Amino acid sequence: MRLSPTETDVLLVIDVQNDFCTGGALAVPNGDDIVPIINRLQDRFPNVVLTQDWHPADHTSFASQHKGKNAFDTVTAAYGAQVLWPDHCVQNTPGADLHADLASAHAQLIIRKGFRRAVDSYSAFFENDRTTPTGLTGYLRERGIDRVFLTGLATDVCVRFSAMDARNEGFDTLLIIDACRGLSDDAVSKAVTAMKEAGVRIMESFAVTGVAA
Ligand code: VGL
Ligand code: ZN
Numbered sequence: 692m693r694l695s696p697t698e699t700d701v702l703l704v705i706d707v708q709n710d711f712c713t714g715g716a717l718a719v720p721n722g723d724d725i726v727p728i729i730n731r732l733q734d735r736f737p738n739v740v741l742t743q744d745w746h747p748a749d750h751t752s753f754a755s756q757h758k759g760k761n762a763f764d765t766v767t768a769a770y771g772a773q774v775l776w777p778d779h780c781v782q783n784t785p786g787a788d789l790h791a792d793l794a795s796a797h798a799q800l801i802i803r804k805g806f807r808r809a810v811d812s813y814s815a816f817f818e819n820d821r822t823t824p825t826g827l828t829g830y831l832r833e834r835g836i837d838r839v840f841l842t843g844l845a846t847d848v849c850v851r852f853s854a855m856d857a858r859n860e861g862f863d864t865l866l867i868i869d870a871c872r873g874l875s876d877d878a879v880s881k882a883v884t885a886m887k888e889a890g891v892r893i894m895e896s897f898a899v900t901g902v903a904a
Pocket of ligand 2: 744746752776805
């Protein structure tokens with residue numbers, strides 16, 4: 692079945708940044724592979740929104756800020772459990788730049804998230820305290836958008852949180868699975884199961900582009 696995106700659809704491109712791609716500080720295996728797929732998708736969508744993980748150098752999600760802790764340990768933040776990561780996507784560094792081959796001319800909005808030192812933000816909609824909004828729901832509503840198509844990095848972290856929130860906010864939500872990559876196969880399969888249970892629909896880019904990825 693072919694699907695032609697309209698003015699009430701948005702393509703949401705999560706965190707396609709150097710630090711999540713090959714050679715980056717928090718590289719997602721084969722993260723770069725999705726760039727041409729996302730570019731083809733962008734040609735078909737009237738509305739495109741990108742996100743950028745955008746941390747201060749002393750961000751609380753960095754293991755380097757917690758004495759005796761290592762990357763991928765978990766700590767308890769004021770808002771609950773927080774996984775610690777290698778330093779990544781530091782504001783105004785090359786690692787935080789969008790992948791050089793990612794088309795961005797067509798994007799109407801770039802949401803930056805995780806800019807508050809004490810609060811991480813996986814989702815494009817809410818920070819990790821689960822209450823502070825980024826403003827994306829209001830932006831999409833005000834523009835009459837009711838369907839969100841998700842792509843990007845990482846399937847099991849920021850894409851997953853964004854998809855869950857899109858669904859909770861009442862948007863018809865579709866994950867374009869071949870336009871996403873995750874940190875591990877196991878984490879991706881758990882994330883996909885959770886997203887399906889929440890009512891997120893899973894599809895492939897072919898349905899929109901007609902090109903086998
Ligand atoms: C992400 C871990 C930390 C992501 C961002 O974009 O999936 N993961 N910050
Ligand atoms: Zn981050």
